Amino acid sequence: MKASQEDAPPRPTVSERPRGELAITVIGQDRPGIVADVSEALARLGANLTDSTMTRLRGHFTWTLVCSGPGAAEVEAALAPVAADGRLLATVREVGAEVEATVAGEPHLMSVHGADRLGIVAAVTRVLAEVGGNITDLTTRLSGPLYVLVAEVDLPPGTAESVAKRLAEVAARLDVEVTLRATETDVL
Template sequence: MIGHDRPGIVASVSEALAGLGANLTDSTMTRLRGHFTWTLVCNGPGAAEVEAALDPLAAGGRLLATVREVRAGGEAAWAGEPYLMSVHGADRLGIVAAVTRVLAEASGNITDLTTRLTGPLYVLVAEVDLPPGTADAVAKRLAEVAAGLDVEVTFRPTETDVL
């Protein structure tokens, strides 16, 4: 979903889903320069029913809701090691491309990524799963790329979530 941010969107959408018997299992929501964005996964009725329930919330172009069926079992087991990468420095073209290329070349999987431009300062924070034994080489390569971009990179292991 995406639309101009306003109070009550999360409540309205989650109420519509609950009214259908759809159980919200995973989601991520944020505001991007005054726009509301929310990606979510739920268990329950089919896409057509969910789309129909969300139609009133999207009336008049207030929200754009795209509904897709997601097959069960989409989560593959990953034997990676979790890391947190942060990048900050003066804004310039190519920061995201350069640091994420380093991760891709190491077969790293980005599981969460946020960027923010605040005045002249650009900040990127990413959670990454790396294949075992690759972290030192990735950290070295990130330091080289950071020097070329004139940004600071912090790369450290993270603890796995305990639920």
């Protein structure tokens, strides 16, 4: 006999759960309902999903999320049925609280497009790393022979002009187009 929701113990509110944070990844063959299955399993545990990003990559589902609430073992057990058919892999890892950056960078958007070839990501991201730039979001896509990269980047103050010049040199060597432009900081 199925228990009614009235028989279930009350769920704790977010403020009643001062437990740690977990990083969860779910990867595998795409199918409808994965997000619903995973988020329902987490909600039943009282886990609060705080940050996430999800995409499909060539028919494969990928989701990375951070949640607060129960321990890693509880979450792993709750996600086991979602991955039981072997089409998905769910991993859970404890993470520390978010650390605020001491020096904020200047937000920029970098885009790269051109014929697909080895080393595009390595070359342009090396330019950013050499000046202490931090990539906060990166997406790549191969569409036929065209390779596209879009990245949100925080650059140290005053470095954008020299980074753009160096990226132009790398782009010429790779025979791709690279643009770098300042963006506004997101306000949530």
